[in-house]
Amino acid sequence: xxxxxxxxxxxxxxxxxxxxxxxxxxxxxxxxxxxxxxxxxxxxxxxxxxxxxxxxxxxxxxxxxxxxxxxxxxxxxxxxxxxxxxxxxxxxxxxxxxxxxxxxxxxxxx
Amino acid sequence: xxxxxxxxxxxxxxxxxxxxxxxxxxxxxxxxxxxxxxxxxxxxxxxxxxxxxxxxxxxxxxxxxxxxxxxxxxxxxxxxxxxxxxxxxxxxxxxxxxxxxxxxxxxxxxxxxxxxxxxxxx
Numbered sequence: 073x074x075x076x077x078x079x080x081x082x083x084x085x086x087x088x089x090x091x092x093x094x095x096x097x098x099x100x101x102x103x104x105x106x107x108x109x110x111x112x113x114x115x116x117x118x119x120x121x122x123x124x125x126x127x128x129x130x131x132x133x134x135x136x137x138x139x140x141x142x143x144x145x146x147x148x149x150x151x152x153x154x155x156x157x158x159x160x161x162x163x164x165x166x167x168x169x170x171x172x173x174x175x176x177x178x179x180x181x182x
Numbered sequence: 183x184x185x186x187x188x189x190x191x192x193x194x195x196x197x198x199x200x201x202x203x204x205x206x207x208x209x210x211x212x213x214x215x216x217x218x219x220x221x222x223x224x225x226x227x228x229x230x231x232x233x234x235x236x237x238x239x240x241x242x243x244x245x246x247x248x249x250x251x252x253x254x255x256x257x258x259x260x261x262x263x264x265x266x267x268x269x270x271x272x273x274x275x276x277x278x279x280x281x282x283x284x285x286x287x288x289x290x291x292x293x294x295x296x297x298x299x300x301x302x303x304x
Contacts, residue, residue: 074226104287104289105285105286105287105289105290106287107285107287107289107290107291109227111227116277116279116294116295116296116297117219117227117277117279117291117294118294119282119290119291119292122282122284122285122287122290122292123285123286123287123290126284126285128282128284128292158226160226160227162227162229162289163287163289164287164288164289168244169241170229170241170242170243170244171217171229171232171241171243171288171289172229172289173219173226173227173228173229174226175226176226176227
């Protein structure tokens with residue numbers, strides 16, 4: 073059971089938009105920055121979003137992040153088949169003094 | 183080019199020990215906090231441990247606290263994870279990663295190794 077809760081799966085058609093939620097608590101998502109990672113099959117995770125809503129260099133603006141209260145959201149527009157991957161949110165938990173990840177969301181582009 | 187290369191994984195019996203290494207190149211290692219993250223077969227990411235750039239501050243997941251020790255040798259540009267009293271549930275691919283320099287968060291990691299597989303047999 074992960075500290076952060078994500079939907080197990082989401083799906084949408086190519087060109088459409090999808091959002092992935094990440095729900096936590098006051099000790100993690102509400103009061104700490106959230107990051108988002110993309111993991112393609114058989115590869116290491118890749119940083120997509122940091123500090124809730126910032127994109128590292130090279131990440132297209134189709135990917136966006138937001139946060140409100142104890143929940144964070146990853147948005148992906150203009151879906152491509154290459155976006156099919158597992159997506160994870162992560163943050164620091166001040167009560168645990170530890171990093172925590174969500175359980176991951178598998179994105180299927182139909 | 184930034185490179186992180188893990189080594190030291192393998193098959194070990196429950197109760198045994200392993201030491202993982204992560205050799206880093208392409209950036210000033212001592213300036214960056216580092217982390218270990220693991221992924222059990224078919225499962226999600228699990229944060230394991232974190233160490234500051236100087237090595238003075240370390241943090242652990244409850245699941246490994248007291249059994250695993252993170253350390254670094256900044257003269258060798260190498261990160262370590264000493265794993266003792268291994269259990270079947272420690273079976274996973276172990277990744278090392280560096281903290282993203284432009285982030286205010288301790289959990290933004292922008293460069294990752296390819297991972298090393300640890301298998302603990304019971």
